[in-house]
Amino acid sequence: MDELRELYQQVILDHNRNPKNFHELPHANRHSEGYNPLCGDRVKIYLDIEDDVIRDVAFQGAGCAISKASASVMTTLVKGKTVKEAVALFHKFQKMITSDTREPVEMEELDKMAVFSGVREFPSRIKCAALAWHTLKAALQNQEEQVSTE
Amino acid sequence: MKTAEVLKTEFNVQRIRADFPILNEVVRGKPLVYLDNAATTQKPRCVIEAVERFYRQQNSNVHRGVHYLSELATEVYEEARGAVRSFLNARSGKEIIFTAGATDSINLVAYAFGNLGLRPGDEILISEMEHHSNIVPWQMLCERSGAKLRVVPIDDAGELVFSEFERLLTPKTRLAALVYASNSLGTINPVEKIIARAHEMNVPVLLDAAQAGAHLPLDVQALDCDFLAFSGHKVMGPTGIGILYGKENWLDKLPPYRGGGDMIKSVTFEKTIYNDLPHKFEAGTPNIAGAAGLAAALQYVSAIGRETILSYENELLRKAVRALAEIPGLRFIGTAANKVAVISFVLEGVHPHDVGTILDSEGVAIRTGHHCTQPVMKHFNVPATSRASFSFYNTEEEISKLAESLQKVREFML
Numbered sequence: 001m002d003e004l005r006e007l008y009q010q011v012i013l014d015h016n017r018n019p020k021n022f023h024e025l026p027h028a029n030r031h032s033e034g035y036n037p038l039c040g041d042r043v044k045i046y047l048d049i050e051d052d053v054i055r056d057v058a059f060q061g062a063g064c065a066i067s068k069a070s071a072s073v074m075t076t077l078v079k080g081k082t083v084k085e086a087v088a089l090f091h092k093f094q095k096m097i098t099s100d101t102r103e104p105v106e107m108e109e110l111d112k113m114a115v116f117s118g119v120r121e122f123p124s125r126i127k128c129a130a131l132a133w134h135t136l137k138a139a140l141q142n143q144e145e146q147v148s149t150e
Numbered sequence: 151m152k153t154a155e156v157l158k159t160e161f162n163v164q165r166i167r168a169d170f171p172i173l174n175e176v177v178r179g180k181p182l183v184y185l186d187n188a189a190t191t192q193k194p195r196c197v198i199e200a201v202e203r204f205y206r207q208q209n210s211n212v213h214r215g216v217h218y219l220s221e222l223a224t225e226v227y228e229e230a231r232g233a234v235r236s237f238l239n240a241r242s243g244k245e246i247i248f249t250a251g252a253t254d255s256i257n258l259v260a261y262a263f264g265n266l267g268l269r270p271g272d273e274i275l276i277s278e279m280e281h282h283s284n285i286v287p288w289q290m291l292c293e294r295s296g297a298k299l300r301v302v303p304i305d306d307a308g309e310l311v312f313s314e315f316e317r318l319l320t321p322k323t324r325l326a327a328l329v330y331a332s333n334s335l336g337t338i339n340p341v342e343k344i345i346a347r348a349h350e351m352n353v354p355v356l357l358d359a360a361q362a363g364a365h366l367p368l369d370v371q372a373l374d375c376d377f378l379a380f381s382g383h384k385v386m387g388p389t390g391i392g393i394l395y396g397k398e399n400w401l402d403k404l405p406p407y408r409g410g411g412d413m414i415k416s417v418t419f420e421k422t423i424y425n426d427l428p429h430k431f432e433a434g435t436p437n438i439a440g441a442a443g444l445a446a447a448l449q450y451v452s453a454i455g456r457e458t459i460l461s462y463e464n465e466l467l468r469k470a471v472r473a474l475a476e477i478p479g480l481r482f483i484g485t486a487a488n489k490v491a492v493i494s495f496v497l498e499g500v501h502p503h504d505v506g507t508i509l510d511s512e513g514v515a516i517r518t519g520h521h522c523t524q525p526v527m528k529h530f531n532v533p534a535t536s537r538a539s540f541s542f543y544n545t546e547e548e549i550s551k552l553a554e555s556l557q558k559v560r561e562f563m564l
Contacts, residue, residue: 003178004511004562008504013563039503039519040533062533064501065563125507 006118007125008065015069020076025058034061034135034147036127041067045135052083064128066119071132073112083140089113090137097126161458167543169194169450180513183548188333188361188492188539189517190383193447200446201388204439211435213412227438230445231428237448238378238395239369244427245401248436251392252360253283255379256327258394258431259356260287262404263325270296275318275326275353277302277310278529281333282522284358288327297324304529308335308484316347323353330362334521334537335484336467336492338366345374354400360384364541365463365490367456370395382440387447391440394431401427408433459542466540466549467491473553474538478560483526483535491540494521497556500563502536508562509536512555 025031025046034043041063048056057079059071074093078086093113101120119129138147167173170192175182184192204226210219212227231243240246249255274288278301285299292299300323302315310328319326326348331338345355354376359368363380370378377400382391396404406413406424410433415423424430451459470493474480479498497505506518517537520527527533538552 004508007507008562016563040524040527041503042533062501064503066504068501122507125503128503 003118003121007122009115009118011073011112011115012065012069015072016065019059019068019072021058021079022060022072023058024060025056027056028058030139030142032135032139032147034131034138036063036067036131037148038127039064041128041131043067043071043132043135045071045132045139047136047139049083049140054078054081054083054086059132063131064125066116066125066128067131070116070129073115074132074136077112078136086140087137090133093133094130097129161454161462161542163462163543163545166454167545169196170543171195171198173543177513177515178511183512183514183551185538185540185544185548185552186515186517187364187541187544188384188521188537190389191364191386191541192543193388193443194386194450196450197386197388197443197446201439201443204442208442209439212438213429223438226442227436230441233445233448234393237368237452238393239371240395241371242398245370245395245398247394247396247401247428247431248441249379249392249394250390250437251381251383252358252379253287253381253392255377255392255394256284256356256358257287258407259327259377259379259396259404260291262407262431264291264295265405266403268295268297268324271322272297272324273300273318273320273322274298275300275302275315275323275328277315277328277339278304278525279308279310279332279335279337279523280327280329280525281358281360282524283360284327284329285525298322301525302328304335304337304526306530307486308332308337308526308530309486310337310339310344312340312343315344319348319351319353321351323348323351325354325356327356327358329358329360331359331365331490331492332484332523332526333361333492334494334523334526334535335486336489336494336539337484337486338362338488338490340488341373341375349374361490361492366460376400382444382447385444385447386451387444388437388440391437391444393444398427401431406430406433410434412436454542462542463491463540466544466546467493469546470538470540470549470552473549474556477553477556480556483530483532492537493539494535494537496532496535497559500559502534504563505536505556505559508559509552509555512551512558514552514555516552 028046030047043061046058057075116129119125135147172192208222210223212224231246234246235243300318303311348355356377357375359378359380364384378395383389413433483494502518519534
């Protein structure tokens with residue numbers, strides 16, 4: 001049960017129940033769709049970028065608690081950031097979830113992302129956490145074809 | 151087979167469980183509750199020992215040596231074919247082709263059947279509830295030949311719409327490939343009726359019995375199917391071994407699938423003469439140890455009694471449905487009147503992946519996802535389901551554990 005609590009931290013459960021920015025974005029000027037063929041999770045990320053700054057961000061889709069909470073937390077982290085800053089966050093997240101489980105997670109630096117460090121114990125769930133971030137990166141790069149975790 | 155004979159007189163699930171070493175494993179600190187039998191079943195000791203015996207005492211290549219071990223290996227392999235023949239009640243061992251599994255068997259037919267000369271305008275008939283392994287090989291065949299894939303729909307209970315099957319069965323239909331029992335819905339199709347109707351139109355029928363093989367008695371002569379595919383590992387056997395049954399006249403007609411050693415009589419650069427059935431379809435060194443393991447598995451299952459197994463599993467299914475129906479927000483996907491012991495469900499507000507992970511922390515192994523049946527998921531408008539699938543070594547206590555753990559999932563996630 002402890003490992004489970006580590007995976008499903010309260011923040012994740014809360015974001016799963018009440019996801020932030022979970023809607024369409026009619027004025028979005030960039031968007032991308034992500035798909036995890038293994039479990040059928042789908043996420044659509046909408047961005048409104050002006051002068052290289054993410055003015056607004058939203059997501060839609062169907063997925064497990066991890067993927068939904070990850071998308072929700074991500075939107076709160078990247079809103080107001082520059083494209084470059086958002087890409088840097090992507091790399092930070094990617095590094096965290098694929099790091100060795102023995103490595104301590106620097107909470108401060110990772111901010112709200114740190115709650116997802118529990119997925120490292122569950123290899124089958126890493127892609128759930130990563131889906132939204134990969135989709136964000138594709139949207140930032142204006143890549144409109146579907147992103148797949150496979 | 152002494153123990154098995156005792157079992158035949160009285161079904162004692164605890165005694166059966168003792169035959170499966172893995173059922174004593176502790177996972178995540180909890181006793182294993184294995185309910186992913188539709189994906190693969192666990193192996194009884196006699197199967198593990200047959201594989202080990204082969205490599206310890208009998209290992210050699212088949213059909214080509216004159217030395218003692220080669221003759222022994224050939225005997226083991228051909229006796230295994232005999233065990234399969236008897237398990238399926240096929241007329242002859244010539245009708246039993248060893249393959250890598252049901253997927254491989256279907257690909258064999260799709261490939262060889264295509265080489266008989268399929269033309270644009272011809273049609274292959276499948277159903278909406280097929281496993282991807284009974285969709286994709288036919289799609290590939292259609293791409294190669296210009297033939298068209300027609301799909302018999304299912305209704306909201308997950309049953310085949312028989313009137314649509316009859317409507318789609320036309321003089322253009324060259325072959326019907328249908329699942330006997332669905333791996334994601336549990337639905338048992340009315341295959342006798344399907345085959346009889348297809349034969350009236352002179353359409354051969356391939357049955358995908360990958361799932362049915364684990365649950366239902368199979369008698370290819372009574373079924374009168376033209377081809378039947380199944381996987382050893384779903385019937386207590388090893389992975390990497392499966393069977394294609396084909397009526398002899400069909401297998402005679404079909405050109406070989408793969409070329410290589412063992413499938414030939416003679417080879418010159420000018421002309422190769424193919425071997426007789428069943429060897430014509432078995433190029434290369436086969437999975438001999440797998441065949442030995444499969445034979446042991448089929449003998450084990452037969453000794454318990456297929457009817458005995460079926461009635462015990464039906465009881466498990468009935469009890470599991472009753473236990474799960476009590477869980478608030480649980481919806482069954484697949485409510486056919488005639489089902490094998492496979493239960494797909496969704497839990498309102500909880501994604502199947504989360505259900506699977508939380509059950510796993512309780513030691514309960516189920517499958518979550520699309521179960522290689524994406525069209526079924528689309529039909530029921532769900533991205534995935536959770537699936538608990540039973541075998542004759544499962545118990546009522548395990549059903550209670552599943553239900554309790556699902557209550558925990560709700561408490562945890564909602």
